[in-house]
Amino acid sequence: MIETTREAQLxxxxxxxxxxxxxxxxxxxxxxxxxxxxxxxxxxxAAGIMLVDSTxxxxxxxxxxxxxxxxxxxxLNAGSGPCVDCFTTGEPVTVGDIANSxxxxxxxxxxxxxxxxxxxxxxxxxxxxxxxxxxNLFGTEVGALNDQDIAVAQxxxxxxxxxxxxxxxxxxxxxxxRQLQQAINARILIEQAKGVVAQLTKVPMTxxxxxxxxxxxxxxxxxxxxxxxxxxxxxxxxxxxxxRAKAEGSDAQ
Amino acid sequence: xxxxxxxxxxxxxxxxxxxxxxxxxxxxxxxxxARLEELQFDLGEGPQFDCVRxxxxxxxxxxxxxxxxxxxxxxxxxxxxxxxxxxxLPLRMGAVTVGAVTLHRERPGPLTGQELLEATTLAAAxxxxxxxxxxxxxxxxxxxxxxxxxxxxxxVHQATGMILVQLDISATEAFARLQARAFSMxxxxxxxxxxxxxxxxxxxxxxx
Numbered sequence: 001m002i003e004t005t006r007e008a009q010l011x012x013x014x015x016x017x018x019x020x021x022x023x024x025x026x027x028x029x030x031x032x033x034x035x036x037x038x039x040x041x042x043x044x045x046a047a048g049i050m051l052v053d054s055t056x057x058x059x060x061x062x063x064x065x066x067x068x069x070x071x072x073x074x075x076l077n078a079g080s081g082p083c084v085d086c087f088t089t090g091e092p093v094t095v096g097d098i099a100n101s102x103x104x105x106x107x108x109x110x111x112x113x114x115x116x117x118x119x120x121x122x123x124x125x126x127x128x129x130x131x132x133x134x135x136n137l138f139g140t141e142v143g144a145l146n147d148q149d150i151a152v153a154q155x156x157x158x159x160x161x162x163x164x165x166x167x168x169x170x171x172x173x174x175x176x177x178r179q180l181q182q183a184i185n186a187r188i189l190i191e192q193a194k195g196v197v198a199q200l201t202k203v204p205m206t207x208x209x210x211x212x213x214x215x216x217x218x219x220x221x222x223x224x225x226x227x228x229x230x231x232x233x234x235x236x237x238x239x240x241x242x243x244r245a246k247a248e249g250s251d252a253q
Numbered sequence: 254x255x256x257x258x259x260x261x262x263x264x265x266x267x268x269x270x271x272x273x274x275x276x277x278x279x280x281x282x283x284x285x286x287a288r289l290e291e292l293q294f295d296l297g298e299g300p301q302f303d304c305v306r307x308x309x310x311x312x313x314x315x316x317x318x319x320x321x322x323x324x325x326x327x328x329x330x331x332x333x334x335x336x337x338x339x340x341x342l343p344l345r346m347g348a349v350t351v352g353a354v355t356l357h358r359e360r361p362g363p364l365t366g367q368e369l370l371e372a373t374t375l376a377a378a379x380x381x382x383x384x385x386x387x388x389x390x391x392x393x394x395x396x397x398x399x400x401x402x403x404x405x406x407x408x409v410h411q412a413t414g415m416i417l418v419q420l421d422i423s424a425t426e427a428f429a430r431l432q433a434r435a436f437s438m439x440x441x442x443x444x445x446x447x448x449x450x451x452x453x454x455x456x457x458x459x460x461x
């Protein structure tokens with residue numbers, strides 16, 4: 001029974017990827033589909049895809065979650081983690097127990113432990129004879145992926161890599177496009193948060209920004225995180241008023 | 254703008270968008286071009302949304318053909334501006350659509366194949382500059398934003414933040430309320446946002 005379900009899932013995944021390859025081809029869609037299908041079919045909890053840019057750096061292009069923890073682990077991984085080993089050798093890398101990986105990737109192990117990821121698997125994205133990126137799979141349980149899962153990840157990756165044929169500098173343009181999206185989102189978030197702060201405290205909009213920044217500093221958060229907290233209504237008028245009183249107190253001295 | 258010099262059109266506007274279709278206005282050649290963009294932002298519908306979603310040109314050769322146009326509110330707004338035809342082309346970076354250029358003219362009728370090819374080539378040529386300008390618009394001081402160069406429309410997003418507190422709702426709902434208010438009052442979202450920012454309007458005083 002389990003085998004049949006598995007087979008059905010697999011053919012559904014292939015069908016989905018094939019569809020993104022043919023109709024209105026969009027590379028981000030394709031890679032997002034690959035990451036999501038792998039996370040759904042394989043015994044993993046998160047997936048992300050990195051492509052190499054023209055300077056030779058691995059850049060995160062898509063992930064199953066935009067959660068800061070996953071993004072940070074992926075970034076570290078791209079600098080000095082098993083992902084780099086996979087990229088340079090062109091071979092899959094399996095780490096069944098990150099905490100006991102023999103100190104090979106100390107920073108990666110530390111960050112993974114902090115964020116709750118315990119196992120990892122990297123699959124090379126290969127185009128002809130070149131490795132152009134890595135599919136990263138993370139698990140929250142200890143245990144290596146079995147051979148069948150590894151083969152599935154590789155096959156899905158190989159099929160998806162066809163889509164990368166047409167764009168030699170795809171990683172560079174996609175990074176700019178992604179940064180642009182992030183910049184727009186962050187700016188809108190901050191402006192909305194200024195509105196929230198202004199409404200809560202009745203201060204003018206220019207002071208709302210300073211207050212938001214003071215709140216971020218006080219709570220050791222990024223401005224973006226503080227903005228999200230304000231929009232989610234996790235920032236109270238009382239907390240803001242206290243900050244304001246504090247600022248006025250230090251001005252008076 | 255090269256579009257106006259090379260093509261039989263009266264005006265053009267360039268904007269960069271995020272996935273939800275929220276724009277950063279990069280440039281507009283005239284008031285009508287700016288208003289066409291604002292209309293779509295205000296209504297949440299129009300050729301720009303479809304163009305960005307599909308990554309393909311959306312060509313409206315007769316704006317007055319009310320039945321043939323899938324955006325009824327935008328159609329009314331555009332024809333009241335005496336616009337005859339609107340051609341929207343995607344700005345693409347690799348496989349990603351990052352924005353759109355909207356061309357308009359008084360005279361209805363399609364672009365010829367050659368003209369469309371030229372417009373597409375121009376759109377590809379200006380994409381890099383458009384993205385660069387969008388980054389500037391995002392990071393620069395708000396004093397640089399004007400009605401003609403609304404940039405990222407900071408006042409609209411600030412007002413959204415105020416309204417979400419006034420009504421204790423999400424940012425998405427607050428923005429929808431702002432759009433609905435503008436639509437029902439027959440004014441722009443920008444104008445309602447200014448009323449909120451300057452405390453002439455508090456959404457908690459409005460009946461549901």
